[in-house]
Amino acid sequence: MTKFIIRRFLGIFPTLFIIVSISFFLIRAAPGGPFDTEKAIPAEVLVNIEAKFHMDEPLVVQYGRYMYDILRGDLGPSFRYPDHDVNYFIANSFPISIQLGTISIVLALILGISTGIISALRQNTWIDYSTMGIAIIGISIPTFVVGPILMYFLAMKLHWLPTSGWITGRHGYVTLIMPVITLSLPFYAYFARISRASIIEVLRSDYIRTARAKGLSGPVIIIKHVLKGAMLPVVSFLGPALAGILTGSVVIEKIFRIPGLGKFFVQSAFNRDYTIIMGTVIVYAVMLVVLNFIVDIVYSFLDPRIAYK
């Protein structure tokens, strides 16, 4: 098991290296640069600016310098907003995205699994049909449709909730409600469907029949035996779900005007602000890779066969 964890841990680094490298060269290969503005900058000035950001060096040297810098934890200065460096922007916006993402995934997991259990135990009743109906709605409607429609009814017509903003504003925690519902709905739906299907399968297995035959009570069987066996597919969907929450938050932050990392990401890609895009990609990638690592470890504890394959 330890060997598996170590091997899996070492696998993180090449993945990160590849992501960072691909993004670096993809960004540099694109037409246009960070200093293309409406107003033409005089050539001498441009030379000076480029020298300041080391843009005059060969690409490989820039790449080496960048890699060295990020290893020291320095994401460099912003090209467009010279007053602050990228670390500053990320330190300000990342916690917001983290809060939004964590609340959403936890909510989706808890509600999704509970729904799954209920509809698996009441299979083919109206409870089952209605919850699975809601689940398929959640999967089919894209977040960028759910978000504006919620906003239209709850905020603009009924005035129950503020249209946008973040908890630090004057509305406090109510600003969380719509973004969290929108972001977690599809993942809630997937978790509900997956856990329902796998619980039904486990309920039919021999060891559950044995547990029943021993005379264990219903709740004990469900909690101690069924859930443990049925959680495998749920855990293996956690990885893709986390990636989805991450990209989903880009849209959510745009709809509800949340000052998180996603907002910077799209904007800076348009601005060709190389260092900010790179910084954002690195933060996203580290988060994704580390979380996937944790998911794999949890999975290998639930199903030890994985580690020995």
Place this chain on the structure above:
Amino acid sequence: MTAAIENQNKNEFDQAVKGSSLNKDAWRRLKKNKMAIIGLYIVIIYAFIAVAAPILPIYSYKKIILDHQHLPPTFTKTAGELMYEKVKTRMLIIAKKRGRTELNEREQKKLEGLRHKIKTEVKTIDGEIVKLHERIYYLGTDYHGRDMLARIIYGGQISIAIGLIGAIVALIIGITVGAIAGYVGGAVDNFIMRFVDIMYSLPYLLLVIIFMAMFGQNILNLFFAIALVSWLTVARIVRGQIISLKNSEFVEAARSIGASNRRIIFKHMVPNTIGIIIIFGSLEIPAFIMYEAFLSFLGLGISAPYASWGSLVGDAVEGMADFSWRLFFPAIIMTIFLFSMNFLGDGLRDAFDPQSKNKL
């Protein structure tokens, strides 16, 4: 194997046995699934409308008519009547603010002029002389006075095309790579599958966002960016299928009579994975439509004058409090299609794979 049974045509009780292929069985199971069949019909209707768009009696989707800006949906009133009402209410509001209950002479005259314009004005669109203000916009108009119905239909054309082409490209690349990896095995398989693993762990939608923002928003880039990463799942699954088929008797038989590797892979093994391929094809189409809509919503996909469902929804968010029809119609129409595709895909999966190992 089934061929042998079919050839005998009699069972042990000497009754005629009609052979039933895997695909026929699947079709029979699919027909029993009501939701899937409803989904299939809806998808066919959508496809028909999308294909027939140029000959349908709808208005131009790109002609800008500023007079018709933001007209609400209606079944009875012509654009001219709505325009007239809009101008008149605006005048009355202004008059009220200034403490008058009646319109003054200048305003009356203006309205008279507008009435005349509505009655007489004609424009040539696509070589036809059109009495513009007699149009009826069933689904309203957008910011540039373009017909929402036409934009949704043409937007659907683009969305569905992207879904289809994306899925086809993904299937072609995925099947080829997966089949080669599975059949050849060894170092080639190892190399290809490591590559797929690495690609899998990339936050690729983020890379797609960078790619689209930096290389410009056109349809070609969009296809390229999406197709680049979409074949991974197909490759994995086809590889698994091929490996399990590799040692079967019919492949051995083909090899023994000297069939080439290429022939064995593409004539004997790939057709046997057709069920899985259909399932994934049908599930990839809505996924692509979602990706495209996602990018268009962020302003990174289709750009004006073209539209897709995603870009229509994205454009509508601004100002949706006053012009809600711009948000609701494309959103509902897209959702119905995604719904139907998902039901159809689920149905196909249950039909081709009754044990449903790939259930999600």
